[in-house]
Amino acid sequence: MELGETMNHNTERSGRRSQNADRLNISFEFFPPKSKDMEDGLWESIERLVPLSPNFVSVTYGAGGSTRERTHDVVARLVKETDIKPAAHLTCVGASRVEVNEVIRSYADCGVKHIVALRGDPAEGVGSRYVPHDGGYVNGADLVAGIRSLGDFEVSVSAYPEKHPESPDFAMDIEMLRQKVDAGATRAITQFFFDNDLYEGYVERVRRAGIFIPIVPGILPIHNFKQMANFAGRTGASVPQWLANRFEGLDKDPETHRLVAAAIAAEQVQDLRERGIDDFHFYTMNRANLSYAICHLLGLRPALAQVA
Ligand code: FAD
Numbered sequence: 001m002e003l004g005e006t007m008n009h010n011t012e013r014s015g016r017r018s019q020n021a022d023r024l025n026i027s028f029e030f031f032p033p034k035s036k037d038m039e040d041g042l043w044e045s046i047e048r049l050v051p052l053s054p055n056f057v058s059v060t061y062g063a064g065g066s067t068r069e070r071t072h073d074v075v076a077r078l079v080k081e082t083d084i085k086p087a088a089h090l091t092c093v094g095a096s097r098v099e100v101n102e103v104i105r106s107y108a109d110c111g112v113k114h115i116v117a118l119r120g121d122p123a124e125g126v127g128s129r130y131v132p133h134d135g136g137y138v139n140g141a142d143l144v145a146g147i148r149s150l151g152d153f154e155v156s157v158s159a160y161p162e163k164h165p166e167s168p169d170f171a172m173d174i175e176m177l178r179q180k181v182d183a184g185a186t187r188a189i190t191q192f193f194f195d196n197d198l199y200e201g202y203v204e205r206v207r208r209a210g211i212f213i214p215i216v217p218g219i220l221p222i223h224n225f226k227q228m229a230n231f232a233g234r235t236g237a238s239v240p241q242w243l244a245n246r247f248e249g250l251d252k253d254p255e256t257h258r259l260v261a262a263a264i265a266a267e268q269v270q271d272l273r274e275r276g277i278d279d280f281h282f283y284t285m286n287r288a289n290l291s292y293a294i295c296h297l298l299g300l301r302p303a304l305a306q307v308a
Contacts (some may be wrong), residue, residue: 004019011194012069014168021032022213023278024188024278024279024280024298024299024300025055025278025279025280026052026054026055026279026280026295026298026300027054027055027056027057027058027087027189027216027279027280027281027282027283028049028054028057028282028284028291029057029058029059029060029218029282029283030042030046030057030058030059030060030074030235030281030284030286031059031060031062031067031285031286032059032060032067032071032073032074033063033069033070033074033113033201034070038286039185039279041286041287042074042111042286044288045238045287045288046078046082047199048288048292049085049288049291049295050082050084050283051184051302051303052292052295052301052302053084053300053302053303054084055085055279056084056085056086056087056114057084057086057087058077058086058087058088058089058114058116058281059071059074059075059078059086059087059088059154060089061088061089061090061091061118061120063093063120063121063123064093064094064120064121064123064197065093065094065095065120068103070094071088071089072088072103072106072110073087075088075112075177075258076110076112076204078085078256079110079111081113085113086111086114086116086214086272087114087115087116087154087156088107088112088114088115088116089115089116089118090103090104090115090116090118090147091118091119091120091143091258092118092119092120092132092133092137092138092139092140092142092143093119093120093122093123094123094133094136095120095133095136096133096134096135096136097123097134097136097137097146100136100137100143100146101146101150104146104147104150104151104153105150105151107153108150108151108153111153113153113154114153114154114155114156115147115154115155115156116155116156116157116158116189117143117144117147117151117156117157117180117185118140118143118157118158119137119138119139119143121168126165126234126235127165130166131306139176139182140157140158140176141176141179141180141182141183141295144157144180144181144183144184144215145183145184147184148183149182154184154186154187154305155184155185155186155187155307156185156189157176157177157180157181157185157187157188157189158188158189158190158191159177159188159189159190159191159202159206159215160173160190160191160202160236161190161191161193161198161201161202162193162198162202162236162237162238163190163197163236164176164199164236165235165236167249170202170205173182174205174206174209175248177206177211178211178229179211181198181211181213184265185213187214187216188213188214188215188216189216189218189281190202190215190216190218190236190281191235191237192219192220192232192235193217193218193237193238193244193281194237194238194239194240194268195238195240196268196271196272196275198238199217199273200275202215202239203215214279216279216280216281217277217279217280217281218281218282218283219265219268219269219280219281219282219283219294220283220285221261221262221265221282221283221284221285221291221294222247222261222264222265222290222291223261223285223290224257225243225244225247225251225257225261226251228294229244246260246264247260258289258290262293262294263289265290265294266293266294266297268283269294269297270297270298271299273298280298282294282295
């Protein structure tokens with residue numbers, strides 16, 4: 001059976017979620033593969049996660065626009081072979097408005113209706129000063145406006161529970177979010193975080209500022225604690241000491257690492273559920289196992305298991 005056939009068959013069957021999961025909206029994020037092996041792994045992960053009926057799946061845009069074609073190829077295949085709604089990430093880095101507009105039009109042409117609009121990081125790397133490309137979109141808000149002017153797209157944007165590293169304070173950070181919403185963004189997906197109080201505090205600030213779009217928590221199941229901690233340092237996401245303690249001594253014990261990671265992510269999403277959160281965006285890292293397990297704990301079941 002073709003991959004696409006499996007997916008269409010599964011998601012056709014509605015009523016596929018257990019009762020307490022009825023109000024849940026989940027989405028999964030993938031990155032475009034660099035090699036044939038990685039490509040196989042990506043599509044296996046998609047095939048495993050799609051029967052959980054995500055609201056959408058998104059595909060990232062490599063730093064500096066380096067994956068322009070590969071992102072497009074994955075998204076176009078999702079449109080062609082599945083009935084899930086893909087969202088294409090897009091950044092402003094290193095490209096003129098004309099070039100970025102071409103990418104937006106190519107998405108419209110292949111039936112993509114949802115774009116995750118981002119400024120992106122400087123080509124020199126996170127931490128260096130961001131300089132917009134000559135004649136390019138200057139930031140996320142500017143890009144949202146451009147996308148909305150070119151078609152009837154749903155546009156999601158980023159949000160930072162611990163503020164973006166370039167924001168001097170929360171007021172400035174939330175002002176940037178407001179500009180993105182005013183330009184037409186209808187959903188924000190957060191940077192990953194591990195302390196739910198930080199997320200809740202951030203959402204309260206956003207609501208007090210009169211911004212009422214969904215602020216969907218970005219959940220990162222930890223596949224490799226060391227790599228995650230390195231990456232977090234560059235994105236402004238804090239890694240609490242209690243989290244480091246839980247992974248202590250597990251560098252060479254992948255099995256226990258996996259079990260601990262699943263338990264931690266499950267605790268985080270259960271706690272967010274108790275705080276009234278119904279929407280979750282999973283950073284899958286192109287691996288299905290942890291995201292699948294957490295969704296199972298949230299009460300989600302694949303279509304065929306429900307029917308049987
Ligand atoms: P913006 O929201 O435009 O701005 C971020 C910050 O920059 C602002 O908060 C502010 O501090 C400062 N800033 C921007 N404009 C101004 C201004 N005019 N004046 C003063 N300050 C300003 N990166 C990728 O390369 N590819 C991806 O696919 C990708 N996907 C992501 C998905 C999510 C959900 C998230 C949270 C991040 C993602 N990123 C991705 C990372 C993102 O590109 C970086 O965090 C980048 O540094 C900021 O992009 P942004 O869209 O958040 O920027």
